[in-house]
Amino acid sequence: MTLFTTYHEAIEWIHSRLAFGVKPGLERMKWLMDRLDHPEQKIKAVHVAGTNGKGSTIAFTRSILQSAGYSVGTFTSPFILTFNERISVNGEPILDEEWLSLVNEIKPLVDELDDTELGAATEFEIITACAFAYFAHVHQVDFVLLETGLGGRLDSTNVAAPILTAITSIGHDHMAILGDTLDQIAAEKAGIIKTGIPMITAVHQADALTVIQHKTEEKNAPFISLYDTCTFKDQQPTETGERFTFTTPKREYSQLETGLIGTHQMQNASLAVLMIEWLEQEGYIHVLDEQVYEGIRQAVWAGRFEKIQDEPLVYLDGAHNEEGMDRLIETVQAHFSSKQVHVCFSALKDKPYKQMIEKLERISSSIHFVSFDFPRAESAEKLYDCSHLEAKSFDEDPRAVLDFIQKKRDDPSAMILVTGSLYFISDVRSRILQ
Incomplete structure (x- = not known):
């Protein structure tokens, strides 16, 4: 039997499994878990689903737990810096x-x-199986924060036996697989709910929330709704994040400060706090208030309204669907209303990029469209043709982003916003920071 001798050979083999596409279902994962002696049952997993906000919520939760001295594994996707960060x-x-x-x-x-x-295992199934095996057999940690890849019910991560589940948000994404309506999408996300295991959610749309609550009742699972049980006040942007006061049924957190910029990060941070409170209530952890504050303040998450350059000012944000774009626009309006915003944008062919471009035009002084080396990347010219902004340009070569940024170097009023596909964000980030 031939085994790999180098890391690059191993990763190339994983990527070769992309040819098998996305195949929702748990049969192959269950088969692999059985052959690996069920690593998914040997970890304390917190399972997080949602259309947007999964990664940031996990980042806040991890940061708080680390501040309190716990070791935390994370399984996230896609990667921004290196493939290896999927398992951290x-x-x-x-x-x-x-x-x-x-x-x-x-x-x-x-x-x-x-x-x-059962057929061939997909790339994501193999990566997920590796994560379970790693945390169970190689590097044991106090907690593993698991991010779903797509949906929930049939997602590879859903073989886990979590101690807590969470749904961050419901929005229009992956509709060809998850459904056309918010309640259909919510039903897929709610598939991670397990019998007797608490579900905490920041979902606010009434129909979607009802679907999730009905699923928790069916599974006899405790249900905690962020917006039904908690309040926000004194919200204001800071130079590096957001400041707000958050009150839960247990206590008030006065003047919390996030280390992540974006009005939506208040929701993600607050959901993380609720998750921490539940873990403490159930005796899994002991966390001091100052450790909550420190964790929220020190959380980092690459590619989510991340500043990577000062002259000119350059931010990256992986807003890859309509709801994500709405949050991005709110953030720009709250923090950068005095700036001339110059956008670099790229997207995948299966995303509603026409609607995303229309939203971006509301805050853009100019938009530069780019393509990048990815099988599902849309051409820059097609993106350009969708725009009605007068100050627009395009280049199929992703290296053109660097030229676009360089031209704004001496303009103190300029802010460059690189946004769209997370794969695109990863590509640009590596080019700028290399």
Whole structure:
């Protein structure tokens, strides 16, 4: 049996499984978990689903737990900096040699699975199986924060046996797979709800919230709704984030300050606080108030309204659907109303990019459209044709973003906003910071 000798060979093999596409369903994952001696049952998992805000909520939760001295594993996607960050411990991606070892452990099983009636394992299924095996058998941690890849009910991560579940938000994304309406999408996300396991949510739309609540009743799972049980006040932007007072049924957190910019980060931070309160109530952790404040303030999450350059001022934000774009526009209006906003945008073909571009035009002095090297990336010219803004341009070469930024170097009124697909954000970030 041939095993890989280098990290790059192992990762190339994982990426080669993209050819099998997205195949919702848990049968192959259950088969792999059985052959791996059920690592998914040997971890304390917190399972997080949602259209937007999953990564930031996980970042806040991880940061608070770390401030309190706990070790935290995370499984997130897609990656922004390096592939390795999909599996991280205390915010640090696992090592190349650890990935190599994991892939060599799982490849023989995948080869065997390929020959069964269940069919070939997908890229995401393999990565998810590696994450479970890593946290159960290689590097044990106090908690594992699991982000769903797509939906919830049939997502590869849904073989987990979590101690807590959360749904951050419901919006219009992946509708070809999850459904056309918010309640259909909510039903897919609510598939992570387990019998007797609490569900905490920041979903605010009445229909979607009703779907989630009905699922918790069906599963006899405790249900906590952020907007039904908590209040916000004294909200104001700061130079590096947001400041607000948050009151839960248990206590008031006066003047919390986030380390992440964006009006929506108040929701994500608050959801994380509710999750921490529940973990403490159930005896899993002990966290001091000052550790909550420190964790919220120190949380970082690459590619989410992230400043990466000062001259000119450059921010990256992976707003890759309509709801994400709405939050981005709110953030720009709250923090940068005095700036001339020059946008670099790219998107995948299966996203509602026409509507996203229309929203962006409300805050843009100019828009530069770019494509990038990814199978589903839309051409820059097609994106350009969707725009009605007079000051627009396009270039199929992603390197053109650097030229676009360079031209604004001596303009103190300029703010460059690079946004759209997270894959695009990752590409641009690596080019700027290399």
